[in-house]
Amino acid sequence: MKVERHFADDTQRDLFALVEEIADKELAPRAAEHEHAGRFPRETVELLGRSGLLGLPFPERWGGGDQPYAVYLQVLERLAYRWFAVAESVHLQVLAAHGLARFGDDGQRDRWLPQLLSGEVLGANALSEADAGSDLEGIRTAAVREDGGYRLSGTKSWVSHGGVAGLYNVYCRTGGPGLGGLTCLMVDARTEGVLPQRPEHKMALATLPTAQVVFQDVRVDESMRLGRQNRGMLIAASVFDHGRLGIAACAVGLAQAALDYAVAYAKERVQFGSPVITFQGVGFLLADMATQIAAARALVLEAARIRDAGRPFSTQAAQAKLFATDCAMRATTDAVQVLGGHGYVQDHPVERWMREAKLLQIIEGTNQIQRMAIARSL
Numbered sequence: 356m357k358v359e360r361h362f363a364d365d366t367q368r369d370l371f372a373l374v375e376e377i378a379d380k381e382l383a384p385r386a387a388e389h390e391h392a393g394r395f396p397r398e399t400v401e402l403l404g405r406s407g408l409l410g411l412p413f414p415e416r417w418g419g420g421d422q423p424y425a426v427y428l429q430v431l432e433r434l435a436y437r438w439f440a441v442a443e444s445v446h447l448q449v450l451a452a453h454g455l456a457r458f459g460d461d462g463q464r465d466r467w468l469p470q471l472l473s474g475e476v477l478g479a480n481a482l483s484e485a486d487a488g489s490d491l492e493g494i495r496t497a498a499v500r501e502d503g504g505y506r507l508s509g510t511k512s513w514v515s516h517g518g519v520a521g522l523y524n525v526y527c528r529t530g531g532p533g534l535g536g537l538t539c540l541m542v543d544a545r546t547e548g549v550l551p552q553r554p555e556h557k558m559a560l561a562t563l564p565t566a567q568v569v570f571q572d573v574r575v576d577e578s579m580r581l582g583r584q585n586r587g588m589l590i591a592a593s594v595f596d597h598g599r600l601g602i603a604a605c606a607v608g609l610a611q612a613a614l615d616y617a618v619a620y621a622k623e624r625v626q627f628g629s630p631v632i633t634f635q636g637v638g639f640l641l642a643d644m645a646t647q648i649a650a651a652r653a654l655v656l657e658a659a660r661i662r663d664a665g666r667p668f669s670t671q672a673a674q675a676k677l678f679a680t681d682c683a684m685r686a687t688t689d690a691v692q693v694l695g696g697h698g699y700v701q702d703h704p705v706e707r708w709m710r711e712a713k714l715l716q717i718i719e720g721t722n723q724i725q726r727m728a729i730a731r732s733l
């Protein structure tokens with residue numbers, strides 16, 4: 356389906372043309388094979404870094420593209436359309452750089468941002484723990500003050516880019532109980548005591564490592580603290596708001612891929628003497644998918660425009676994440692239905708997309724947590 360894009364000028368249009376070319380030539384042909392083999396495509400992520408696609412929404416001064424979020428999210432959507440795991444990697448990288456760009460000092464930015472935005476160093480955000488999933492008050496990983504820095508100990512769960520990241524943003528306890536006692540420390544992965552565990556065996560996204568990371572008596576210099584001590588939740592909240600937009604954009608891309616694939620198949624597949632798309636039961640399914648995807652895309656762009664205008668956008672980000680990820684789950688499931696038995700086997704990508712979509716409803720705050728945030732805002 357032809358998608359109407361929103362760009363302010365020719366530079367943005369050219370950027371998008373470059374993204375389409377990379378997505379079509381470098382991502383699409385590799386996705387299925389790599390996901391089957393389960394190998395992290397570092398070289399593809401590095402290529403995106405060299406092409407400037409890891410730093411789009413950041414200032415040029417540190418190697419960023421100085422683009423509005425509305426443009427970055429349309430790029431992310433297009434990457435997810437071709438290979439969700441790689442788009443997710445870009446999203447993670449942007450989120451790992453977000454706290455640093457917004458809350459770091461110039462010394463920290465000069466040292467780490469260019470490396471993150473070029474892809475030379477991969478980043479990861481480590482919030483979740485065994486007893487701290489939706490409820491971050493349960494964070495137990497703790498940093499104790501010592502001469503000019505901290506001593507960090509604890510175990511983080513579900514760290515995406517765990518084991519391949521060079522820099523971890525670790526949210527840890529430095530004060531009393533509650534969200535007011537959390538601090539964000541940047542931890543260089545080469546530091547003694549940083550111990551990534553074996554990657555989890557996931558339902559999908561085999562190429563994107565997600566692992567526990569143990570921090571065993573890790574020395575962290577004071578210069579690696581992001582923002583003020585015990586104010587880490589401010590950073591986490593901003594990361595979540597932006598993260599929800601990124602996940603929503605990935606969801607739109609994945610849903611669009613499922614729709615386009617299902618439409619093409621339904622035009623070709625003949626039963627009872629007609630292409631199955633001519634049967635109302637199939638045509639209406641596709642019509643609903645197309646309509647919901649258009650609505651999801653509009654919600655994502657509206658939230659991004661509010662963000663780009665410098666206004667609060669938390670509720671809109673939660674709505675976009677909720678709607679777009681539920682839409683992706685439905686669209687990918689319905690795409691399997693449109694292909695019938697052929698949708699259920701690995702000869703076609705729709706069964707993989709259905710498994711991938713499930714993750715979107717869980718990360719950056721489950722969709723129950725989005726509903727809570729939206730309800731609270733009403």
Ligand SMILES: Cc1cc2nc3c(=O)[nH]c(=O)nc-3n(C[C@H](O)[C@H](O)[C@H](O)COP(=O)(O)OP(=O)(O)OC[C@H]3O[C@@H](n4cnc5c(N)ncnc54)[C@H](O)[C@@H]3O)c2cc1C
Pocket residue numbers: 479480481482483487488489490512513514515516557565714717718719720721722723724727
């Ligand atoms: C592949 C993958 C990658 C991930 N990557 C990262 C990462 O890079 N960094 C990171 O920090 N974390 C990461 N996570 C963790 C993810 O953010 C958590 O899984 C998520 O926040 C949910 O936490 P939980 O799994 O402990 O579920 P729980 O919080 O235990 O929730 C269980 C169920 O209860 C529901 N629930 C919980 N509280 C409420 C409530 N108050 N009201 C209604 N329902 C509620 C939830 O919606 C869910 O359905 C990742 C997870 C996965 C699976």
